[in-house]
Amino acid sequence: MSVENKHGIQDPLWVQWTLITITIGFVAIFLALPVAIIFAEALKDGLKTYAIALKDPAAWSAIHLTLLVTAISVPVNTVFGLAASWAIAKFEFKGKSLLLTLIDIPFAVSPVISGFIYVLLFGLQGWFGQTLSDWGFKVIFAVPGIVLVTIFVTFPFVARELIPLMQEQGNDEEQAAISLGAKGWQTFFYVTLPNIRWGLLYGVILCNARAMGEFGAVSVVSGSIRGKTATLPLHVEVLYNGFNVPAAFAMASLLALVGLLTLALKTYLEWKVKQQRRELALVNE
Amino acid sequence: MGIEVQHIYKSFNNYNALQDVSLKVNDGELIALLGPSGSGKTTLLRIIAGLEVPDLCEESKILFHGKDVAKQRVAERQVGFVFQHYALFKHMSVFENIAFGLKVRPRATRPSKAEIQHRVNELLRLIQLDGFGNRLPSQLSGGQRQRVALARALAIAPKVLLLDEPFGALDAKVRQGLRAWLRRLHEELHMTTILVTHDQEEALEVADKIVVMNQAKIEQVGAPEEVFHRPANEFVMDFLGHVNVFHGRVENGRARLTDIGSKLTWNREAFGNAVYVRPHELEIDRVAGDDGIRGTVRRINLAGTCAKVVVASSSGNEVVAEISFERFHELGLQRGETVFVSAKRARVFTPDYEI
Amino acid sequence: MELTLHVSLGEGSCAKQPMSRKRSYSVLPGFGLTMGYTLTYLSLIVLIPLAALIVRAASMSLEQFWAAAFNPRVMASYRITFGTSLVAALVNSVFGFIVAWSLVRYRFVGRKLLDALIDLPFAIPTAVSGIALTAIYDRNGILGHTLFQWGIKSALSPLGICIALTFISLPFVVRTLQPALEEMDGESEEAAMCLGASRWETFRRVIFPALFPSLLTGFALAFARSLGEYGSVVFISGNLPMKTEITSLLIITKFEQHDHLGATAIAIVMLVASFAILMSINGLQWYLAKKFRG
Numbered sequence: 037m038s039v040e041n042k043h044g045i046q047d048p049l050w051v052q053w054t055l056i057t058i059t060i061g062f063v064a065i066f067l068a069l070p071v072a073i074i075f076a077e078a079l080k081d082g083l084k085t086y087a088i089a090l091k092d093p094a095a096w097s098a099i100h101l102t103l104l105v106t107a108i109s110v111p112v113n114t115v116f117g118l119a120a121s122w123a124i125a126k127f128e129f130k131g132k133s134l135l136l137t138l139i140d141i142p143f144a145v146s147p148v149i150s151g152f153i154y155v156l157l158f159g160l161q162g163w164f165g166q167t168l169s170d171w172g173f174k175v176i177f178a179v180p181g182i183v184l185v186t187i188f189v190t191f192p193f194v195a196r197e198l199i200p201l202m203q204e205q206g207n208d209e210e211q212a213a214i215s216l217g218a219k220g221w222q223t224f225f226y227v228t229l230p231n232i233r234w235g236l237l238y239g240v241i242l243c244n245a246r247a248m249g250e251f252g253a254v255s256v257v258s259g260s261i262r263g264k265t266a267t268l269p270l271h272v273e274v275l276y277n278g279f280n281v282p283a284a285f286a287m288a289s290l291l292a293l294v295g296l297l298t299l300a301l302k303t304y305l306e307w308k309v310k311q312q313r314r315e316l317a318l319v320n321e
Numbered sequence: 322m323g324i325e326v327q328h329i330y331k332s333f334n335n336y337n338a339l340q341d342v343s344l345k346v347n348d349g350e351l352i353a354l355l356g357p358s359g360s361g362k363t364t365l366l367r368i369i370a371g372l373e374v375p376d377l378c379e380e381s382k383i384l385f386h387g388k389d390v391a392k393q394r395v396a397e398r399q400v401g402f403v404f405q406h407y408a409l410f411k412h413m414s415v416f417e418n419i420a421f422g423l424k425v426r427p428r429a430t431r432p433s434k435a436e437i438q439h440r441v442n443e444l445l446r447l448i449q450l451d452g453f454g455n456r457l458p459s460q461l462s463g464g465q466r467q468r469v470a471l472a473r474a475l476a477i478a479p480k481v482l483l484l485d486e487p488f489g490a491l492d493a494k495v496r497q498g499l500r501a502w503l504r505r506l507h508e509e510l511h512m513t514t515i516l517v518t519h520d521q522e523e524a525l526e527v528a529d530k531i532v533v534m535n536q537a538k539i540e541q542v543g544a545p546e547e548v549f550h551r552p553a554n555e556f557v558m559d560f561l562g563h564v565n566v567f568h569g570r571v572e573n574g575r576a577r578l579t580d581i582g583s584k585l586t587w588n589r590e591a592f593g594n595a596v597y598v599r600p601h602e603l604e605i606d607r608v609a610g611d612d613g614i615r616g617t618v619r620r621i622n623l624a625g626t627c628a629k630v631v632v633a634s635s636s637g638n639e640v641v642a643e644i645s646f647e648r649f650h651e652l653g654l655q656r657g658e659t660v661f662v663s664a665k666r667a668r669v670f671t672p673d674y675e676i
Numbered sequence: 677m678e679l680t681l682h683v684s685l686g687e688g689s690c691a692k693q694p695m696s697r698k699r700s701y702s703v704l705p706g707f708g709l710t711m712g713y714t715l716t717y718l719s720l721i722v723l724i725p726l727a728a729l730i731v732r733a734a735s736m737s738l739e740q741f742w743a744a745a746f747n748p749r750v751m752a753s754y755r756i757t758f759g760t761s762l763v764a765a766l767v768n769s770v771f772g773f774i775v776a777w778s779l780v781r782y783r784f785v786g787r788k789l790l791d792a793l794i795d796l797p798f799a800i801p802t803a804v805s806g807i808a809l810t811a812i813y814d815r816n817g818i819l820g821h822t823l824f825q826w827g828i829k830s831a832l833s834p835l836g837i838c839i840a841l842t843f844i845s846l847p848f849v850v851r852t853l854q855p856a857l858e859e860m861d862g863e864s865e866e867a868a869m870c871l872g873a874s875r876w877e878t879f880r881r882v883i884f885p886a887l888f889p890s891l892l893t894g895f896a897l898a899f900a901r902s903l904g905e906y907g908s909v910v911f912i913s914g915n916l917p918m919k920t921e922i923t924s925l926l927i928i929t930k931f932e933q934h935d936h937l938g939a940t941a942i943a944i945v946m947l948v949a950s951f952a953i954l955m956s957i958n959g960l961q962w963y964l965a966k967k968f969r970g
Binding site for chain 1: 702703704705706707709710711713714717718721722723724725726728729732771774775777778779781782784786788790792793794795796797798799800801802803804805807808809811812818819839842843846875900903904905906907911924925927928931936939940943946947950951954958
């Protein structure tokens, strides 16, 4: 066990051991155990539980819906993140910090309230609800509502990741490209995008994890109609409350697996971004 | 191609970066914009490039070869701009960096692959980096990166070359080499070149002509020897080398020094009653002459090509005199001794008046 | 002379005043397009829906609002939500500090894995965490069973809510403290030691004050997140009105009973609370940046 010198005075060994033991114990009980339990419960009767759980057409419909919602909300928020970070990081204008605050709002609004404000807008008592209903278009208790609230709760992920990264990288390379005769889109695709690729992927992965797993907001607008408007997390809830606990854990383990994969990718990307920063510092030396 | 700018103003928020600046650069000239940081030199360069727009003003003009380019965007002006921190594309190889300007051209004017290859190799030879084409910028030294940045700017066959503090981020030894190389390159290419620098030595050594800037204005324009030996005002004199300040007056064409003055911060309005003398223009004697000032030797520095002697007067203000080693040994000076300081040559600055 | 030079001695002035622009000039294109898109999208997805909530709330009379937002059942839910969130944020401030400290300052086998695991609550969907925590802490669960034998009821009690909120908000404290710990230079504590301070004195007077703003920020972020948490709590809490009913659940209950006004009033209270917390974090950071960076 050693401590890097730049981190000051080394603590006595007994302090180190005590704190490390507390750390490992706390993380093991509070973070690792719940995840372990999911897989333990799901695999209690072996893979049989999965076979039974996946025979249910509602399970497949939930998987489909979750993938559909993710496939819409992630790209949409990625495009927004790219546009917002270009406008905010590459230009100076008044009101920038206000705009940054507004983009962060969805993080400050709790999931249930996020869902609820969409009900107020599109529900039958809502602003647009009656009109849309007259046209035969249903938003609340239907797929469009689920997509909308998922977009809302995952709104800031990509932008939040890209804005600081692009601000840090500055405008020099883009100005050089423009002075060499590159068009705007050429500058973006050949110069900016390669420089932000890891940060972009990082944001997309976080956005994706949240989009797949969102529960509170979606449960408000979906109505949990089995086989129709239940996403995977809602399907888990339905199974669990219906006392089909093994199946609930089997489906939950699928989501947990996605979570673990996200974590692994995220760790790898953090390492990548750190490496890129180091290179950047080297080039600017 | 000749460049002319007329009556350029530029302000950022409430800060004036350029205040009615006009300048003409002849075809094939290498000129240096020299000044302290914040003097507006980089802003002027960026305005010429089209990376910045001047404040809207009817008299303002930016002429390239007599043609007004104020409305043109940076790409249309065909300038080669070299950035202070290189701004190389980090994820592209040296070859791709240099080829970039050719590859992004519309299909109609884009050279063929073979032509691009040929052109880039030619440029790699010019910057003495043949065989480095596949390296990434992170694998190059600072001096090599700066040369790649220059080659990248030259690849688009620009009409003018604009260099923003090109050697600012490099260490002294490398700067020296690159300076000489840039001068040779300019003699080879004869391209109109504007170089921004805060290093007076660099400007004096490389440029055909020096533009001294201070506080958003041009103080003096002239050949290196002209600005050095005949500075237009106190600022230019102080900026291009060390200068001593004396209290005194001019009588019958001679400077009568009364005391050593303290150095003030330069201020355009303060055309003073001060007398300015360069260190090598000072004389030190053991006996009082006609117009010498009495002082005490404070420090002696013999590391260099001459002896530097710091003398303080009774008022506590100091001057630096540079005398030859022969003279120094002849006098046999010691710290704490009393000496007399006089000027072989001195300047006073009143508008358009100098002795 | 080859060079014409114009040096004006007086203050030159431009015939036309420079235009005041909303933004400074840049050679990079696309500002109008990207900014327009950003503002449009932001308005459609975030601002207009939020406005709907505020307009709906404004349509209530003050008495109506008061009755809906502060009746006994709602007040009980506030007490439970704020109380358990506070406990969770405090627990995490203590343990999160220890975790961050160990991860940054010590080197031990498995440190990198532990570091990656900290983000589990972000990566695992809340509903999944909810049923997992319930499985652990209910009467038959591996920990719940032991606790029950000691006479402690963990699931279906405020304790269960605290456990779920501790799980969900731990990363906020650790991830806020880590960069601050990494940025600390060893020199100032070495200086303190050289000046004769004991190890504990150094920690108390030099290290802890330097970390305190980050700890406070982490605490506030954890608290704000806990206030709105839903998925991980509803399974373990039992949802007994007046006892273990959190405010988020109450909003859903009102909404399911078609009491939109009631739900709106409660939502406004919760929104104001979380905005106030986040604004005070921003204010704190602004104040500290100003104080220490001049």
